Structure formats: structure tokens, C-alpha cells
Amino acid sequence: MKPVEKLTAIIVAANKHKEHDLRLTLFSNEGIRIVYATGAQKPTAKLKGALQLFNVCEFTITGARVMTAHILQGGMGIAADLNRFYLASSIAETLAKLMREYHEDHHQIFLDTIVTLNLLGNSSVSCFKIFIHFYSHLLVNMGYGLEESPHADKLAEFYETENLDDVEIGLTEARNIIREIAHAFMVNMDFAIPHLDRLTN
Numbered sequence: 001m002k003p004v005e006k007l008t009a010i011i012v013a014a015n016k017h018k019e020h021d022l023r024l025t026l027f028s029n030e031g032i033r034i035v036y037a038t039g040a041q042k043p044t045a046k047l048k049g050a051l052q053l054f055n056v057c058e059f060t061i062t063g064a065r066v067m068t069a070h071i072l073q074g075g076m077g078i079a080a081d082l083n084r085f086y087l088a089s090s091i092a093e094t095l096a097k098l099m100r101e102y103h104e105d106h107h108q109i110f111l112d113t114i115v116t117l118n119l120l121g122n123s124s125v126s127c128f129k130i131f132i133h134f135y136s137h138l139l140v141n142m143g144y145g146l147e148e149s150p151h152a153d154k155l156a157e158f159y160e161t162e163n164l165d166d167v168e169i170g171l172t173e174a175r176n177i178i179r180e181i182a183h184a185f186m187v188n189m190d191f192a193i194p195h196l197d198r199l200t201n
Contacts, residue, residue, distance in 0.1 A: 004061075025096050035059070050071050087130060091116060094193060132169075136158055149180060
């Protein structure tokens with residue numbers, strides 16, 4: 001008999017598998033993990049409501065099968081705003097790709113992602129600020145700083161603040177920093193941040 005495991009994780013991808021099943025990509029303290037939810041796409045499936053993109057859930061897993069899922073932080077508020085949905089999708093796709101190949105401690109990145117999804121779903125903080133906050137922290141956590149950036153002082157505010165509303169930044173400066181962050185991902189990791197054109201328009 002396979003052991004039963006508890007896992008707190010974020011759903012960063014949910015894809016149809018077979019006729020009624022879901023293939024879920026989860027991101028947790030342990031990194032990326034692929035699991036399957038049998039019958040989750042049936043109209044009467046008990047797990048259907050919990051297994052939504054961007055939800056933070058406590059899962060019970062046996063082998064690679066999801067047995068139960070309890071929502072700890074819902075992502076439904078994100079879908080109500082198209083720009084916030086694109087940013088959340090960008091973050092989810094980034095994690096699904098980069099965290100497969102990242103073998104260091106995932107704990108801080110996991111915590112930062114939960115905070116970021118909460119900001120997207122439950123605050124009025126601008127997408128520009130949330131983008132800079134998440135992606136600049138991700139760079140640092142993966143070992144790539146922006147100390148030589150012409151915007152280093154402004155980026156330091158994003159590193160140090162506990163309230164993004166306290167950071168004052170103009171639209172032009174925000175777009176320039178976002179482009180610089182995107183360039184750093186490309187140079188250091190050969191990775192293009194998803195949906196960047198939509199996020200900077």
C-alpha cells in the first residue's frame with residue numbers, strides 16, 4: 001500500500017488528462033511536482049472547486065494521485081481582472097519552467113509566491129509593482145542580483161518594504177525596471193518571462 005502524504009502547494013498548471021482526469025503541476029517547498037486527480041473534471045466531482053489555477057491547497061496524495069484538496073488561499077479574485085490574470089499566469093508558467101531545474105532551497109520562493117498571489121487577488125497594488133516585487137526577489141533568491149542596476153536604489157525599496165503601497169514609482173520608471181529584470185532573466189538563465197508584452201503595455 002502506497003503511503004499517504006500531506007503537501008501544501010500552489011496549483012501552477014491544470015491540464016486535461018484522459019477523459020475526466022486532471023494533470024496538476026504543483027509548486028511547494030519541495031519544488032515542482034506532477035500529480036493526477038482522477039475524475040476531477042466530472043460535473044459532480046468533489047475536488048473540482050479546489051483544483052483551480054492559482055489556488056493554494058493542502059493536498060492529501062497517495063503516490064501521484066490526489067485524494068483530497070482543501071483550499072488555504074483561493075485564486076478566484078485574480079480572474080476578475082485581465083491584467084492580474086496575465087501576471088499570475090506569467091508567474092505560474094515561470095515557476096513551472098524554472099523550478100524544475102532549480103535544486104536549491106525553494107522555501108523563500110514558495111513563500112514569496114503565496115504573498116504575490118494574495119496581492120494579486122486581494123489588494124489594489126498595481127501589477128507593475130507586484131511584477132517588480134516578485135521577479136526581482138526571484139532573481140535574488142536564485143542568486144542573480146541587480147546591484148549594478150541604474151535603478152538599484154528603487155529596487156532596494158522593493159526588497160526592504162513590507163507594504164508595496166509605500167513604494168512610489170512612475171509608469172516610465174516601472175516599465176524600464178521591468179525591461180531590465182526581463183533582460184537579466186534572459187542573460188542569466190536564457191529565459192523569456194511569459195506574457196511580457198501584455199504586462200508592459
